[in-house]
Amino acid sequence: MIKVKVSLRPIVSKINLPTVMKTTILPGDSIERLFLATQVGEIFYIGNGVIRTFLDIRPRIIKLGVSSGGYDERGLLGLAFHPEFYYNGLFYLHYSVAGTQGPGALPGAFESFKPNPCDSRTLNLKWINREIQYDHIDTVEEWTLQSNGQPQKRRTLLNIRRPFLNHNGVNSLNFSPETGKLVLTTGDGGSGYDPFNLSQDEMEIAGKIIEIDVVKNTFIDSPPVVTRFNELPVPIQETLTVIAKGVRNIPGISFQRFYNQYIKYVGIVGQDLVESIFSFIHYKPIPVTQLIQAFLMNSEPDQEGIINFGWRGWEGAFPTSIITGCSANPALDEKTIAYYDEAVKTSVQRLQPLTSYFHKDPRTDKFGATALTGVQPYMGNGIPDLTGNVVFTDLARAKESQLPVRGVLAYTRVRTDCKLNDFSVIETDYNFGPQSAYYVSLGTNLNQSRLYLGVYGSMKVTDFNLGTVFEIVP
Numbered sequence: 001m002i003k004v005k006v007s008l009r010p011i012v013s014k015i016n017l018p019t020v021m022k023t024t025i026l027p028g029d030s031i032e033r034l035f036l037a038t039q040v041g042e043i044f045y046i047g048n049g050v051i052r053t054f055l056d057i058r059p060r061i062i063k064l065g066v067s068s069g070g071y072d073e074r075g076l077l078g079l080a081f082h083p084e085f086y087y088n089g090l091f092y093l094h095y096s097v098a099g100t101q102g103p104g105a106l107p108g109a110f111e112s113f114k115p116n117p118c119d120s121r122t123l124n125l126k127w128i129n130r131e132i133q134y135d136h137i138d139t140v141e142e143w144t145l146q147s148n149g150q151p152q153k154r155r156t157l158l159n160i161r162r163p164f165l166n167h168n169g170v171n172s173l174n175f176s177p178e179t180g181k182l183v184l185t186t187g188d189g190g191s192g193y194d195p196f197n198l199s200q201d202e203m204e205i206a207g208k209i210i211e212i213d214v215v216k217n218t219f220i221d222s223p224p225v226v227t228r229f230n231e232l233p234v235p236i237q238e239t240l241t242v243i244a245k246g247v248r249n250i251p252g253i254s255f256q257r258f259y260n261q262y263i264k265y266v267g268i269v270g271q272d273l274v275e276s277i278f279s280f281i282h283y284k285p286i287p288v289t290q291l292i293q294a295f296l297m298n299s300e301p302d303q304e305g306i307i308n309f310g311w312r313g314w315e316g317a318f319p320t321s322i323i324t325g326c327s328a329n330p331a332l333d334e335k336t337i338a339y340y341d342e343a344v345k346t347s348v349q350r351l352q353p354l355t356s357y358f359h360k361d362p363r364t365d366k367f368g369a370t371a372l373t374g375v376q377p378y379m380g381n382g383i384p385d386l387t388g389n390v391v392f393t394d395l396a397r398a399k400e401s402q403l404p405v406r407g408v409l410a411y412t413r414v415r416t417d418c419k420l421n422d423f424s425v426i427e428t429d430y431n432f433g434p435q436s437a438y439y440v441s442l443g444t445n446l447n448q449s450r451l452y453l454g455v456y457g458s459m460k461v462t463d464f465n466l467g468t469v470f471e472i473v474p
């Protein structure tokens with residue numbers, strides 16, 4: 001693959017951690033403006049070089065970073081504009097709700113769980129007492145931009161109880177240009193290794209890609225707080241279809257026009273081995289009502305068309321493994337398959353990744369991964385070597401000795417033969433100086449001809465105003 005070099009042009013700096021970057025045209029306006037959502041609950045837009053506040057929901061957001069030393073994966077995670085936003089002013093938010101802090105679903109630190117292949121109890125844990133043993137509540141809401149220019153909440157679409165503070169997804173709301181539906185991408189609920197195997201359970205909302213038909217009005221203003229599809233009122237069930245399961249954590253879904261159809265790209269954040277990007281064109285979403293019917297009749301739902309990314313039995317193209325240091329030889333690691341039976345069971349049902357990149361990679365032209373933070377197709381002509389390719393970002397290059405921290409930009413080609421593909425690092429010339437630069441998000445404009453990179457100077461959401469948004473330019 002060609003070595004690509006780009007420049008980073010700062011658009012706005014000293015903002016809080018940017019979770020979503022996308023453009024839209026405001027009602028009555030004539031130009032596309034860049035909108036930025038921050039994890040703490042602000043939404044800004046940029047017009048004529050001036051940054052303006054569109055909406056500030058900080059009081060609605062859960063108190064971030066308190067229980068985890070400043071690090072957090074909750075907050076304002078999703079922002080999507082209705083395809084007809086210019087005419088109807090509708091937009092959608094996904095965030096973690098203030099005042100909903102719970103004790104968590106398991107004792108101990110949020111990432112402390114590890115299965116023990118020699119102890120079957122750790123392989124078959126159940127999430128019990130969900131009404132009290134949970135971490136927080138996430139909500140998905142419909143808002144409208146009123147004629148006086150003030151946004152106002154219209155209705156709540158979903159209230160979801162989450163077991164842990166991590167793996168809630170990010171850039172989690174996007175409209176499908178194929179179906180016109182709102183797509184919600186949820187992570188597996190968190191901790192490590194998906195302790196309750198929520199991602200493979202058809203009834204669980206966690207670990208899925210879900211379409212919401214926002215045209216249907218359920219006439220339910222405040223839906224109940226749920227964790228499973230069968231706990232939802234029927235009118236809400238009827239608005240939902242499931243595209244995919246087996247999700248660990250996910251920075252959204254993106255769509256690339258390919259003749260008269262769309263390629264869908266999904267990045268799945270890995271556990272200890274590998275980060276993966278998947279692509280698919282054909283799928284058959286299953287109505288939630290159908291899933292519930294099969295569940296009630298104790299029969300297998302027809303899953304022929306549903307996409308399965310394989311988690312928790314598989315991490316990318318590998319059976320999910322636990323890594324322990326070899327006591328006799330510290331230079332080597334021992335890798336044990338964590339959930340062998342599940343890996344066997346899901347091996348033929350799962351989708352293979354388009355490309356994977358590794359936490360440890362001996363190849364000199366690659367890098368050690370930390371966490372995938374964005375995947376976007378690039379359809380512009382400004383950077384010809386990237387045209388038609390898929391760009392992705394990793395939070396930080398895993399070279400512990402090297403400070404300050406730097407994120408990574410890379411790209412992979414689209415393959416029409418669906419074979420596994422390699423990737424190539426994109427070189428940037430920007431000098432961040434002595435400050436850390438975590439690459440926390442990747443965004444694009446409406447026709448995917450521009451790419452935006454969100455960078456943060458800290459891993460902690462409680463370190464404020466360390467964010468910069470760049471445009472990636474030739």
